[in-house]
Amino acid sequence: MILHPGILALLTGSVLTLILCLYAAGSGLYILRYWDRNSTSALQYRLEQRTVLISTLVRLALVFEIASGLLFIYTVDELHPLFVGAMCATGTLNANPVGWNALTTKIALFFGASLWLVLNRFDDRAEDYPLVRGKFLALPLVAWLIGLDLYYQVSFFTGLKPEVITSCCGALFSSGGSGLAADLAGLPPGPTMVAFYAGAGLLLLALGSAWCWPSGVLRVILAVLAAGFFPLALAAIISFISLYIYQLPTHHCPFDLFQNHYHYIGYPLYLCLFTTVLCGLMPGIFTPLRRFSSLREALARAERRWLVVALLALLGFLTLASLPILLGPLSLLESA
Amino acid sequence: MLRHLKILEFAVAATLRHKGRNLAILVVYSLVITILASVLFLTRGLKEEAQRVLAGAPELTVQRLIAGRHDLIPTSYGSILASVPGVGRVTPRFWGYYYDSLTSCNFTLLGLSAGGGDHLELLAGRLPTGSGECALGSGVATARRTEIGDDLVLIDSHNLGVSFEVTGIFAAEAALLTNDLLLLPETDLRVFFNFPEGSATDFEVQVFNPQEVATVAAKIKQRLPDTRPITRSEILRTYDSVFSWRSGILLTVFASALLAFCILAWDKATGISAEEKREIGILKAVGWDTADVLELKVWEGLILSLTALLLGLIFAWVHVYWFDSTLLAPVLKGWSVLFPRLVVTPHVDLYQLFVITFLTVTPYVASTVIPSWRAASADPDSMMRS
Amino acid sequence: MAVLIKTEGLEKIYNAGRPDEVRALREVSLEIDAGEVVVLKGPSGSGKSTLLSLLGCMTRPTSGRVTVAGRDVSRLPERFLTEVRRETFGFIFQQFNLLRQLSVLDNVLLPLYPLPCSLREMHRRAEALLDELGLSLRQHLKVRYLSGGEQQRVAVARALVNGPQIIIADEPTAHLDSGLAGELMEILGRLNGQGKTVVIATHDRFVYEHPLVGRIVPLHDGRLEADPP
Numbered sequence: 001m002i003l004h005p006g007i008l009a010l011l012t013g014s015v016l017t018l019i020l021c022l023y024a025a026g027s028g029l030y031i032l033r034y035w036d037r038n039s040t041s042a043l044q045y046r047l048e049q050r051t052v053l054i055s056t057l058v059r060l061a062l063v064f065e066i067a068s069g070l071l072f073i074y075t076v077d078e079l080h081p082l083f084v085g086a087m088c089a090t091g092t093l094n095a096n097p098v099g100w101n102a103l104t105t106k107i108a109l110f111f112g113a114s115l116w117l118v119l120n121r122f123d124d125r126a127e128d129y130p131l132v133r134g135k136f137l138a139l140p141l142v143a144w145l146i147g148l149d150l151y152y153q154v155s156f157f158t159g160l161k162p163e164v165i166t167s168c169c170g171a172l173f174s175s176g177g178s179g180l181a182a183d184l185a186g187l188p189p190g191p192t193m194v195a196f197y198a199g200a201g202l203l204l205l206a207l208g209s210a211w212c213w214p215s216g217v218l219r220v221i222l223a224v225l226a227a228g229f230f231p232l233a234l235a236a237i238i239s240f241i242s243l244y245i246y247q248l249p250t251h252h253c254p255f256d257l258f259q260n261h262y263h264y265i266g267y268p269l270y271l272c273l274f275t276t277v278l279c280g281l282m283p284g285i286f287t288p289l290r291r292f293s294s295l296r297e298a299l300a301r302a303e304r305r306w307l308v309v310a311l312l313a314l315l316g317f318l319t320l321a322s323l324p325i326l327l328g329p330l331s332l333l334e335s336a
Numbered sequence: 337m338l339r340h341l342k343i344l345e346f347a348v349a350a351t352l353r354h355k356g357r358n359l360a361i362l363v364v365y366s367l368v369i370t371i372l373a374s375v376l377f378l379t380r381g382l383k384e385e386a387q388r389v390l391a392g393a394p395e396l397t398v399q400r401l402i403a404g405r406h407d408l409i410p411t412s413y414g415s416i417l418a419s420v421p422g423v424g425r426v427t428p429r430f431w432g433y434y435y436d437s438l439t440s441c442n443f444t445l446l447g448l449s450a451g452g453g454d455h456l457e458l459l460a461g462r463l464p465t466g467s468g469e470c471a472l473g474s475g476v477a478t479a480r481r482t483e484i485g486d487d488l489v490l491i492d493s494h495n496l497g498v499s500f501e502v503t504g505i506f507a508a509e510a511a512l513l514t515n516d517l518l519l520l521p522e523t524d525l526r527v528f529f530n531f532p533e534g535s536a537t538d539f540e541v542q543v544f545n546p547q548e549v550a551t552v553a554a555k556i557k558q559r560l561p562d563t564r565p566i567t568r569s570e571i572l573r574t575y576d577s578v579f580s581w582r583s584g585i586l587l588t589v590f591a592s593a594l595l596a597f598c599i600l601a602w603d604k605a606t607g608i609s610a611e612e613k614r615e616i617g618i619l620k621a622v623g624w625d626t627a628d629v630l631e632l633k634v635w636e637g638l639i640l641s642l643t644a645l646l647l648g649l650i651f652a653w654v655h656v657y658w659f660d661s662t663l664l665a666p667v668l669k670g671w672s673v674l675f676p677r678l679v680v681t682p683h684v685d686l687y688q689l690f691v692i693t694f695l696t697v698t699p700y701v702a703s704t705v706i707p708s709w710r711a712a713s714a715d716p717d718s719m720m721r722s
Numbered sequence: 723m724a725v726l727i728k729t730e731g732l733e734k735i736y737n738a739g740r741p742d743e744v745r746a747l748r749e750v751s752l753e754i755d756a757g758e759v760v761v762l763k764g765p766s767g768s769g770k771s772t773l774l775s776l777l778g779c780m781t782r783p784t785s786g787r788v789t790v791a792g793r794d795v796s797r798l799p800e801r802f803l804t805e806v807r808r809e810t811f812g813f814i815f816q817q818f819n820l821l822r823q824l825s826v827l828d829n830v831l832l833p834l835y836p837l838p839c840s841l842r843e844m845h846r847r848a849e850a851l852l853d854e855l856g857l858s859l860r861q862h863l864k865v866r867y868l869s870g871g872e873q874q875r876v877a878v879a880r881a882l883v884n885g886p887q888i889i890i891a892d893e894p895t896a897h898l899d900s901g902l903a904g905e906l907m908e909i910l911g912r913l914n915g916q917g918k919t920v921v922i923a924t925h926d927r928f929v930y931e932h933p934l935v936g937r938i939v940p941l942h943d944g945r946l947e948a949d950p951p
Contacts, residue, residue: 005584006687009694009695010694016702037797040782040785042737052630084550622832623808623884625805628836717781
């Protein structure tokens with residue numbers, strides 16, 4: 001394995017996070033075993049105290065996973081000189097394709113842990129702990145995702161062989177190549193733009209409708225649209241957004257956006273995207289909580305906040321994606 | 337948000353109040369971070385120096401291998417190399433290693449062809465122009481206590497002493513390239529090492545299009561199967577890999593120090609004093625809940641971590657960039673006895689700072705969060721019953 | 723007068739099921755009206771402090787019910803119990819329980835950190851109280867340099883800074899001479915005059931025979947000695 005400091009930092013952090021989350025998951029199951037909301041025994045009091053620890057541990061795990069996602073991208077980018085043919089993070093990831101699984105797991109973990117923390121917050125705000133069962137049964141899933149993330153990272157880094165010839169984003173993300181990335185890069189810009197903006201428009205419509213009407217069905221539709229918007233936006237980034245940002249019709253890499261020569265545009269762009277998707281998912285996912293009377297008021301307040309944040313984030317994402325298209329000299333549509 | 341900021345303000349005051357208690361942890365923590373950061377700063381500096389230095393190296397170096405070992409290469413191969421499409425200038429090089437028993441050092445002897453040596457700058461004096469002259473790296477000059485105008489005697493392959501007049505000494509700024517270098521006229525070197533007629537040490541090959549280097553190397557290998565073409569990017573990759581590997585080894589070794597520190601942190605966090613227990617009990621009694629007290633403890637831990645991080649980074653900076661990594665350089669630089677004084681360029685790299693933060697703050701927070709929660713779970717009722 | 727605090731069949735058992743089990747309270751039913759000054763009287767070990775803890779939302783009963791301002795707090799999670807406690811109650815402890823390494827002002831500020839008020843507002847409230855209690859010139863002094871009487875007033879200021887409806891005092895005169903005890907009762911009288919309810923646990927005759935006290939609730943061995951009037 002390449003003994004790179006960034007790799008050591010990632011693996012150390014992941015191991016520690018896994019240990020803490022396994023402890024949290026184990027504690028959660030212990031709590032479920034002995035939990036009795038109507039009891040006023042010392043044990044019940046201790047179990048309630050323990051829920052504070054568990055939410056702190058998962059919160060720390062989430063903060064770490066978000067930071068480690070960025071560190072992961074930067075580390076694989078740092079490693080690219082070791083691989084012949086690699087010019088950026090994409091090249092390193094392709095040197096051992098397990099890396100893509102690690103990245104996907106980190107994304108899944110971000111959403112999973114965020115949703116768990118929101119669920120936990122609702123439970124904390126209610127006097128009768130209505131969600132105890134659900135949240136502690138879901139916690140092992142979060143721990144499992146962290147374990148999977150660690151497994152993929154270890155497989156990825158131990159499987160990296162610096163002398164391996166790899167293909168980089170030029171070959172990977174080019175319409176002449178093969179595989180999902182090449183397919184995405186090969187999507188014709190015109191229809192892809194139409195699909196992207198149509199998807200964004202539908203999402204905006206769903207956000208507006210959910211704001212105006214408290215219907216649970218509308219919220220579920222919003223959640224489905226938000227979930228669908230995520231892969232659509234990623235495809236759009238690879239297919240044409242990155243091209244306009246790089247002002248280069250052949251440069252499809254979704255990671256170079258984080259570099260300083262592109263003014264770190266990747267950070268606000270992906271932040272807006274992830275925020276849009278997360279806040280768009282939550283009203284629909286948490287609609288079933290309406291059946292708990294102790295949560296109705298808190299849920300209604302939170303929903304309004306999510307809808308506003310989702311709307312602002314979506315507008316931010318669309319602005320950042322569209323400005324280079326509108327203002328830059330490159331035009332893909334004429335040449336398409 | 338306001339509540340968090342207020343608790344942070346209280347945490348800062350609490351950390352300052354418990355100076356004595358926190359000082360021991362701070363000292364050890366800062367020391368661990370200093371070592372880790374020094375390793376990373378030095379490695380980065382070495383990698384960058386290697387890149388800078390190798391920027392002047394040829395795109396391709398062609399060596400001959402016999403039975404897997406490096407051997408002298410026939411100069412007749414030069415015309416075959418020149419015939420490969422994409423190849424520009426092909427220059428045979430004559431060089432070798434010399435063990436100086438007087439100083440127990442290894443020198444590199446390089447033959448200078450007539451009119452050559454343009455790429456070697458920073459020279460005091462002049463390059464050797466005639467037989468019996470030489471130019472030295474500053475490390476050689478220091479080891480043999482030789483100045484310009486002095487004679488340097490080396491033992492040749494016939495075990496006879498050969499005297500060379502020193503005409504120039506490479507300045508210290510070029511030390512990484514020239515520290516152990518002795519430049520002789522090519523003919524003198526061939527005689528000194530008793531080079532067989534028609535052979536050289538290797539070839540320096542210029543490739544017009546940098547994108548084509550790998551292709552040219554493959555063609556050379558095809559036409560001359562007993563050769564090993566080495567590209568500049570391969571050398572850079574190898575150095576990168578080696579330095580990363582070495583720093584990784586050091587970091588892995590120091591992981592034990594970090595682990596020991598985390599055990600100390602855990603132990604300290606677990607065994608809170610009666611005074612601290614009382615303090616937490618009072619906070620709980622006057623209206624702080626467990627989450628508030630836990631947040632206070634987490635903030636205290638973060639304040640300590642970030643202070644130690646800052647101190648560690650500053651000390652590492654001073655150690656590496658002011659004191660030339662006195663403690664660490666011998667491990668990372670390599671096997672050569674003649675160490676040049678490596679002056680590493682100061683450089684702030686956010687990625688490195690991120691890595692150091694990850695390697696040091698995360699374990700500390702992880703090892704103190706559960707003991708902090710235990711402390712924060714104190715029963716406020718106990719204040720009434722005490 | 724409205725009933726402010728009500729207990730029904732209150733029981734508290736420490737270390738339940740273990741060899742060192744202690745039944746601190748047994749079947750205690752009690753009502754305290756708004757604006758009353760009530761003394762819980764009894765010898766050491768009678769359960770006064772435990773009853774005060776339960777009335778003041780410091781802990782939860784093993785069985786029975788506690789209602790504060792109409793809200794059942796018996797089974798509230800710690801977070802909500804603490805919220806009720808910090809918004810409704812001010813505590814004066816037997817040993818004052820001040821943080822000796824902190825200044826007078828910093829001690830008084832402690833209850834305000836979890837509350838939604840700015841640092842400026844916190845300081846304004848604390849300084850106003852210290853001024854009222856004659857401690858403004860000592861506010862930056864460390865508590866360990868204060869006399870007993872001054873520490874007592876700091877404890878009172880801390881108990882009042884969050885604007886509580888109910889003052890709970892556990893053996894407040896235990897470490898005071900008669901002069902300071904009299905001063906304390908005067909302060910409590912002033913607070914009662916402002917409409918605050920005061921509940922004092924004590925076995926000090928000076929306190930329970932003081933004219934300020936409206937009602938005495940005698941406790942013995944964890945039970946009320948007689949039904950409260």
